[in-house]
Amino acid sequence: MTEITAPKSAVTAEQFADEIREQLKYTQGVTVEQAKPADVYVAASTAVRRHLMDSWFKTQADMVNGNTKAVGYLSAEFLMGKQLRNALLNAGLTEQFNAAVEELGFSVQDVVDAEHEPGLGNGGLGRLAACFIDSLASLGVPAFGYGIQYKYGIFEQKFDENGKQIETPDYWLTNEEPWGHIDYNRDQKVSFGGEVVEENGKKVWKPAWSVRAVPVDYMVPGYASGRVNTLRLWTAKSYDEFDLLTFNKSEYLDAVKPQVEAENISKILYPEDSTPQGKALRLEQQYFFVSASIHDAIRVFYPGQDKPDLTTFADKITFQLNDTHPVIGIPELMRVLMDEYGYDWDTAWTVTNKTFNYTCHTLLPEALEVWPSKLIGELLPRHLEIIEKIQDQFAAELKAKGVDEATIKDMAIYTGDSVRMAYLATYGGSHVNGVAELHSQLLKDVTLKNFSDVYPDKFTNVTNGVTPRRFVKLANPRLSDLITEGLGTDKWVSDLELLKGLEPLAADDEFVKKFAAVKQANKVDFSNYAKREYGFDIDPNTMINTMVKRLHEYKRQALKILAVIARYADIKSGRIAADDVMPRTIVFGAKAAPGYYLAKQTIQLINNVARVINNDPDVKGKLNVYFPWNYNVRLAQHLIPATDLDEQISQAGKEASGTGNMKFALNGAMTVGTLDGANVEIRERVGAENFFLFGMTVDEVDALYAEGYDPRKYYEADPRLKAAIDMVADGTFSNGDKTVYEDLVHDWLTKDWFMTLADFGAYTAIQSEIEALYAQPLEWNRKALINVANSGYFSSDRSMEDYLERIWMTGPLK
Ligand code: GPV
Numbered sequence: 001m002t003e004i005t006a007p008k009s010a011v012t013a014e015q016f017a018d019e020i021r022e023q024l025k026y027t028q029g030v031t032v033e034q035a036k037p038a039d040v041y042v043a044a045s046t047a048v049r050r051h052l053m054d055s056w057f058k059t060q061a062d063m064v065n066g067n068t069k070a071v072g073y074l075s076a077e078f079l080m081g082k083q084l085r086n087a088l089l090n091a092g093l094t095e096q097f098n099a100a101v102e103e104l105g106f107s108v109q110d111v112v113d114a115e116h117e118p119g120l121g122n123g124g125l126g127r128l129a130a131c132f133i134d135s136l137a138s139l140g141v142p143a144f145g146y147g148i149q150y151k152y153g154i155f156e157q158k159f160d161e162n163g164k165q166i167e168t169p170d171y172w173l174t175n176e177e178p179w180g181h182i183d184y185n186r187d188q189k190v191s192f193g194g195e196v197v198e199e200n201g202k203k204v205w206k207p208a209w210s211v212r213a214v215p216v217d218y219m220v221p222g223y224a225s226g227r228v229n230t231l232r233l234w235t236a237k238s239y240d241e242f243d244l245l246t247f248n249k250s251e252y253l254d255a256v257k258p259q260v261e262a263e264n265i266s267k268i269l270y271p272e273d274s275t276p277q278g279k280a281l282r283l284e285q286q287y288f289f290v291s292a293s294i295h296d297a298i299r300v301f302y303p304g305q306d307k308p309d310l311t312t313f314a315d316k317i318t319f320q321l322n323d324t325h326p327v328i329g330i331p332e333l334m335r336v337l338m339d340e341y342g343y344d345w346d347t348a349w350t351v352t353n354k355t356f357n358y359t360c361h362t363l364l365p366e367a368l369e370v371w372p373s374k375l376i377g378e379l380l381p382r383h384l385e386i387i388e389k390i391q392d393q394f395a396a397e398l399k400a401k402g403v404d405e406a407t408i409k410d411m412a413i414y415t416g417d418s419v420r421m422a423y424l425a426t427y428g429g430s431h432v433n434g435v436a437e438l439h440s441q442l443l444k445d446v447t448l449k450n451f452s453d454v455y456p457d458k459f460t461n462v463t464n465g466v467t468p469r470r471f472v473k474l475a476n477p478r479l480s481d482l483i484t485e486g487l488g489t490d491k492w493v494s495d496l497e498l499l500k501g502l503e504p505l506a507a508d509d510e511f512v513k514k515f516a517a518v519k520q521a522n523k524v525d526f527s528n529y530a531k532r533e534y535g536f537d538i539d540p541n542t543m544i545n546t547m548v549k550r551l552h553e554y555k556r557q558a559l560k561i562l563a564v565i566a567r568y569a570d571i572k573s574g575r576i577a578a579d580d581v582m583p584r585t586i587v588f589g590a591k592a593a594p595g596y597y598l599a600k601q602t603i604q605l606i607n608n609v610a611r612v613i614n615n616d617p618d619v620k621g622k623l624n625v626y627f628p629w630n631y632n633v634r635l636a637q638h639l640i641p642a643t644d645l646d647e648q649i650s651q652a653g654k655e656a657s658g659t660g661n662m663k664f665a666l667n668g669a670m671t672v673g674t675l676d677g678a679n680v681e682i683r684e685r686v687g688a689e690n691f692f693l694f695g696m697t698v699d700e701v702d703a704l705y706a707e708g709y710d711p712r713k714y715y716e717a718d719p720r721l722k723a724a725i726d727m728v729a730d731g732t733f734s735n736g737d738k739t740v741y742e743d744l745v746h747d748w749l750t751k752d753w754f755m756t757l758a759d760f761g762a763y764t765a766i767q768s769e770i771e772a773l774y775a776q777p778l779e780w781n782r783k784a785l786i787n788v789a790n791s792g793y794f795s796s797d798r799s800m801e802d803y804l805e806r807i808w809m810t811g812p813l814k
Contacts, residue, residue, distance in 0.1 A: 007092035013099035079121025081633030119153030136220030163607025526642035589631030
């Protein structure tokens with residue numbers, strides 16, 4: 001007997017169909033006959049939202065009335081993915097929805113496809129925030145996600161006829177968006193500029209301009225918890241719809257200017273990943289959402305109180321700073337406590353220090369935000385004063401602790417010229433965490449070493465995780481059913497460590513064959529999807545070998561594409577007989593930051609390698625390369641369950657964690673990877689014999705730098721590597737034009753900052769091991785199943801439990 005615990009609403013399919021009809025008729029004003037799939041999508045979404053409403057109210061009431069500290073997850077990005085299926089799952093309405101939609105004469109697929117994914121994040125950091133709020137709701141922990149409702153999310157990626165990336169705006173709000181509820185009556189005023197004056201011995205900030213922050217609320221339904229939390233995304237509106245005086249002079253364009261300027265603040269998501277973009281608008285965005293969120297939390301937790309006792313603030317809510325983007329919240333809370341509520345500095349500092357915690361997501365020093373003091377002074381003059389005072393206090397504290405002058409200078413939060421946001425976050429909050437064991441260790445040993453020496457107790461680790469609801473249950477229904485069958489229960493969806501119970505089944509050939517059949521069926525599905533969406537002809541009987549993530553030098557897509565070129569040359573030159581080649585389909589997915597030149601060249605190269613290889617009869621059926629454009633959450637949900645082999649090949653010591661690696665392991669892909677980020681922990685858990693490890697370690701990388709790295713040596717020493725690079729240089733992938741990849745090749749041969757060439761030998765060497773195993777499907781699938789069985793740790797539910805215990809010191813609502 002299989003135990004089924006998934007939420008199931010008592011509503012029948014007929015009732016749900018009636019609710020959709022009502023919505024269509026009374027809210028949207030269309031008949032069922034007139035309705036398009038997009039209308040039904042809006043109606044069904046609104047209906048599900050209504051089913052969640054009572055739980056949403058109850059969760060808010062229990063949070064405010066009870067004594068459970070809430071979590072405020074402050075994040076510039078929430079990469080949510082589509083909402084409908086997830087909401088249906090958590091409301092227990094999936095079957096009713098499917099039946100109702102058919103009864104109304106629509107195809108379920110068409111209705112689900114009508115949803116436009118909100119791309120309000122760049123990559124791992126934004127998706128992590130989405131997984132975390134899903135887990136908090138599922139654990140029943142009261143929480144707010146606080147961020148920005150960008151009008152334009154991450155750009156839509158296209159490729160031109162030369163294979164170059166083209167960025168086009170993502171018009172995600174052009175159609176009705178049923179999930180976000182705009183709440184004009186819970187707005188906040190956010191001010192900028194102006195000056196600070198003294199009035200009766202008190203500092204008073206006289207800002208020059210203000211914008212209206214209006215919340216747009218998204219429900220965050222928990223799975224089987226009965227709880228629904230809130231994601232509150234702020235949108236910027238102008239206070240002066242238009243300037244009447246100007247308008248009377250009929251200078252129409254000038255009249256609407258203030259409105260345009262105010263609304264610019266929440267207009268676009270900066271498309272950078274791991275590199276700060278030093279723009280005034282970005283700082284405005286950061287302050288905008290953080291200031292509104294802090295005031296919102298005071299409104300929520302001290303309802304109707306003119307003189308709230310804010311010394312208890314840190315007992316009401318704990319703010320997690322998702323990287324440095326929201327760190328301006330530290331001086332903002334100081335300012336609010338002192339200037340708006342009259343507390344003294346020390347009281348304000350104690351509260352602020354207790355309220356904030358900081359998660360660092362990088363090891364790249366260039367990714368830690370540093371703002372010019374001048375800019376902060378112009379936009380937020382009072383905050384700059386507070387930061388200066390924090391610096392004075394900090395320096396005195398260090399001195400008292402016996403830290404030497406040089407080190408105090410090295411650690412400066414405020415240098416005079418600039419403000420280092422990571423240092424401000426580390427000093428201003430209670431805890432700092434990295435996102436995988438190795439990363440947290442390197443933060444202590446290298447990136448924030450001085451801080452860790454002085455404040456060792458602040459530092460901790462929480463290894464990232466991913467939500468099993470979206471990335472297993474929704475993305476991979478076949479595997480989900482098989483897991484439930486194997487375990488005799490579906491409880492694993494909210495207790496992922498139960499997957500461990502699958503391990504004995506890896507010895508059962510019949511079960512392993514069922515597991516293999518699931519993967520094969522998923523590959524067929526993906527092949528059909530890729531045909532429909534992209535026009536690709538992917539052979540589902542080949543190994544699907546995937547590399548999906550942002551395009552970045554440190555992630556080393558170049559290593560993969562050079563290995564593909566080398567393999568192509570092996571076959572072309574007859575060094576390997578075509579018949580001896582294990583057929584592979586390589587799938588890339590990656591967006592490059594629009595200003596990141598080498599990353600964009602790499603995209604162009606991948607597209608052109610794909611064009612040449614896919615059109616070459618000599619390698620037909622043996623090697624194919626596809627690059628579906630616009631990689632996003634939706635594509636991830638289709639591609640990950642169909643992947644046999646996943647690439648996690650960053651240079652050791654550069655990837656903070658990675659979360660794609662976790663999604664693939666949970667969906668029964670094998671990983672080829674370096675000892676970097678969370679790969680280390682994945683390998684520890686699934687077993688070294690079930691993971692394809694290659695490449696230099698962090699220590700080996702450091703040693704090679706120290707001795708002086710010369711990429712050309714590797715080029716000269718390895719004929720296959722040389723041949724591959726020469727093909728890029730000689731125009732093989734650019735119709736004979738040698739200039740197209742000149743800069744890329746030059747970089748490889750003279751700099752190669754992330755040692756792609758040095759790891760090429762090890763990377764190509766492990767391919768024969770991979771292919772030998774793939775030639776034995778039963779053994780391959782056995783190992784892949786062992787990966788699934790041992791990846792339960794990588795649930796974001798576990799990450800949230802770690803944060804609750806180590807950092808937030810709170811728990812589920814009673
Ligand atoms: I800093 N990350 C990101 O997506 N954007 C950023 O701006 C920064 C970090 C990523 C890291 O690169 C990943 O290793 C990590 O898994 C992810 O954040 C979530 O922690």
